[in-house]
Structures are given as C-alpha cells and as structure tokens.
Amino acid sequence: MYIGIDIGGTAIKAGLVNENGEILYKKEIRTRAEREYKDIERDIIELIKDLIKRSNEYGKNVKSIGLGIPGIGDVTGDFVVYCTNLGWRNVPLGKNLKSQFNLPIYIENDATVAGLAENVKGATKGSNSSIFITLGTGVGGGIIIDGKVYSGAHGTGSEIGHMIVGENFYDCNCGNNGCLETFASATAIIKYTTKIIKHGNNDTLILEKTGGDLNKITAKLVFDCAKEGDKVANESIDRMVKYLSIGIANLLNTLDPEIVAIGGGVSKAGDFLLEKVRKQVGSYLLYKDIKYADIVLATLGNDAGLVGAAMLGKYK
Template sequence: MINIGVDLGGTTIKMALINEEGKMIDKWVIATNTIDNGKHIASEISKSILKKIRQFGLETSSVHGVGVGAPGFINLDTGFIYQAVNIGWKDYPFKAELEQLLGLPVIVDNDANMAALGEMWLGAGQGTRNLICVTLGTGVGAGIICDGKILHGVSGMAGEIGHITVIPRDGAACNCGKTGCLETVSSATGIRRMALDALDYIDSESILRTMFETKGDITAEDVFDCAERQDPLSSTVTEKAAYYLGYALGALAVTVNPEKIVIGGGVSHAGDALVKPLKKYFRHFSLPKIADSCSIDLAKLGNDAGVFGAAWLCMQK
C-alpha cells in the first residue's frame, strides 16, 4: 500500500508517495496558492495527487490515505482549521473538503508534529518512542512524542515551546504578545537580533561587523559561519542562543523525560557550534539521571521529515 504525505507551507506544498517500508517513490512540490484566502488549495492538492496516482498507474484502492502536516490552529479530530494566518484560512473544514475531492481518507496534524513522527520513523529518532523534535527556524516549535504518540494537549497546542519564557524580565518582544520567549533568542530571527544588538553595544573589530558593513544586514547563518571562523562576537551570540535553548530543554526534559531530543530546522545547520554548548547547558539545567538517559542529535531528514511523518501517520490509522 502507498501512503501520501503532504507538507503544507506558506509558500510551497511538498508531496510524496511513500510505501510502507518508508521508501519514497516520488516527491514533488507545488506553489501554495493563497489567492482568495487559500480557497483553491484543497482542489489544487487533490488534482496534483490524483494526477500523480494516474501517472504511476496506481489504483486509488492501493492508496492507504493522505496525511497532511498543516500550519496553524487545528482541531485534530475533525481536521477543521480554526486559523492558519500564512495561508488565509479561517474556520475551514479542510479535512472534510480534501476527503470529498480525493475520495481517500485524510488525516491532518500540526506540521511540527509530522516532522517529529518522520524523524521517529526514519530519521534521528529511530528506535525510540520518547522523543522531542525541536524545529529552530523563523520561530521555535516542537513535536513531543511520548510512548510513541504525539502529545496534543486539550486544544492541540502542546509543543509550543517557542513560548517558554526564558528571560522573565526585560526580554525582547515576541510575536505572541509576551516578552522573553525562547523564540526571541534561539530562533533564526532571535539570533540575528542578538547579533545586531551585539554589533551596536560592542565596539571591537569582528568579521561579522565587516560582513554587516558589506551586505548592510546579517543572517543567523552568517553568525554561525563567523563563529566557526573563531569570531568572538559571533561565538558569544551562538553561545547565548544555545544557553537559552539548553535552559528550556532542561525544563522540558524534567517534565517529559525523553530518550532523545532531535534538533532540526534552518538554525540546526549551525551544527557543532550550537549543539556542543547546547549539550553543556542542557545537562546543567536538567537532572543528572534524566540527562544521562537523553541524547541530543541533529535531525536527519531535513525538509522531508514532514512528508515522511504524514505518510507514517496515515499508516497507523
């Protein structure tokens, strides 16, 4: 049987045909059509999938189902999207509409959760049923898997770890309306902001400063590049991002006692520059017994984690 994984983002929709052994038979991408508050998205996904099924000479009876990782605030039982700001959806019965269009069972979950399931099935989380998969991108999110099951909470908002307060007083403003959230310091956006602050406050010469003066801006990626080239200012900023992430993950670990923490998303490309200090601070803020039974690794599936997880979730239903 074939499962179809869909990773619905604000600019692209990634899709893949995946068999039960986890072999990706094909993957393809379409643009996210946000015209008319995203009302064409379901039919465009449906058309694209049905075309692909024909193209591969498959019967719909040999397709087990379609799993979709979606952003926003979702009712997980009904696949009803309360709100997905980037896409334009509001109070939209996405699952029901897509099922009708496709004539196939559809399952919808949060994109961070799908990525976590993907890493558990075929990536850095293979072999464990107690896993936290952290995505460090523009924001910070997590899929938390306990005893093999995604932790959803009462309204599907579990894993919003980007909004753990790590600076209780005088922290930077967060999109959520609070201040001092993890997302304000350990996301790509947060790292860029801290680096710009550091350039303002610290007068010393630095390759990061030269980069900033040449390009007129810097990215989190630039900060990591410079840190790798032993730029002290960049190392300080990276260390700070790792400190706060280690602090939050320490609290998370004494709460859910995971066997593995997987770090994914764009910021994870920093690699050792981030992970080495992260491990140090994680241990500092966790209990020894809990830290001993928890490893921290980089994600393995990159942008494919979401479609793999979505396919896996289909298979379970």
C-alpha cells in the same frame, strides 16, 4: 500506502509513502499563498487525485491522507484552525477532503509531522519517545510518546517555541515576552547580534563581512564568525545556546524522552552548535546523575514534512 501533503507558504509537496516511510513518488507545486483558500484547496485536491492514480499503478490502495501545515488543525481533522502565513482561519480543508475522497484525513502542525518522520526513519528511529526541535525563522517542535504523535487534548500541544524561558528585550509575535523562539531562532540570533553591535561592540568580523550593513546579518554569518573566534559572534551564540539548553532541560525534566533531535536551518551549524548544547543541558537538569536523553542532529531535511504527514495515518 499513504499520501502525505506538506503545505508551506512557498510550495506544496505531495507524495506517496509506503509503510516504512519511504517516498515512492512525489510532486511539488507553488503555493501562491496570496490566492483565496478555495483556489489552494482545489490544487490540493488535484494533487491527491494524481497521487491516487499513481497508487493504482503500484497496485496499492491509499489508506489515509495526512497534511502538515504551518499552524494547527482541530482534533477531528476537519478544520485548519489557523495558518498564519496563508491567512487561513477555521477553513474546512479536512472536512472537504473527507467528503471528496472518503478516506481518513489527519491534519497536524508541520514541526510535529517532521518529528514523526524523524522517529519513523530519521535521527530518532527506534526510540519509543522522542522530541524534535526545529530552529529556523521561529522555533517549532514535535513530541512522540509511546510511538505516537502527541499534540494534546485540544490539538495545541508541542508548541515548544512558545515555552517561556526568560525575559527578553523584545516580545514574541504571539504577544508574550520570553518565548524560546525569541532566544533560539535565526531571527533571535540576528536581533541580538544587531543589538549588541549597535550598543558599541564594533570590533567584530561581522561588520567586516557585511560591509557595515547590519541588515546583511544572518544566523549563518554569526555562526561562521563565532567559529573564527569572533567575540561578538560568540557572545550572541552563547546566549542562544544558554536559552535553548534551558528549554531542552525543561522538556527533559517534564517528559524524559529517550532522544532529542535538533533540525531546521540553524542546525546546519552542526557539531559546533550540538556540542555547546550538550555541555549545557545537563547543568539545568533535576537529576544530574541519571542518564538523560541523547541530543542529536536531525537527518531528513526537506523530506521530513511530507513523510511525517503521510505517516500520521499509521502513528496518530
């Protein structure tokens, strides 16, 4: 049995997960991210104590504790190197948990653990190599190679959202220009749609549905209008699809995985998005006549972080 902790800016989800990636028990508390690190660490320790008590009721020992974080951990599992939305830098979370519980501790990026979860019991299950791309406020990724999580020699690998794919009209939060995140995220869709409307493209359902208030534009709204045939919305979505397809093709040319799963809030556009991406990716590949990775939608949703964090103990 394994413990998984999914640490987010809004909530901390914790659970007991069996060998097959099935959640046996889970609990959720508010993060209250404005607090000091030590206060949040104390909450995590209490959650783990509760989970260990529950595992004893099942008559099972906990083999390890895995944590998914919106940031990166060091390769030893001792420190969270940074976690921007919690204001953490080089905090000894793993080190302190090892001391407290005398169990193996694993810390990985939240998108990486979600990718592992999809590989264990989701859309990429059964594959030996897979890539998970999450499209939300930003773009994240998880890479599985030979059935194991890949995060690089220094723990900073699989930052798919910061692959440079072109020149953009605004810089990424990381300071670079041209990151995939600035083309393919929900934020990117909103920014580009707002830009082209401000430049005179006023004949659009988007203005009608927002009452002319550009601050009310959402990625979902743009997709909905694109499905209705709106020209402005389709221009924005087609641009997003182009650069997402370039990013995926770069990954396929480099790693040649068996399957790619797309998750996150933007993926709720479903087959409308998926079919557009499938049609474009092939045109950017080096070997166009050889079978390449299937591209599918992720299936696990909100439980992916918890399951994947727990499974680090088995597949790291």
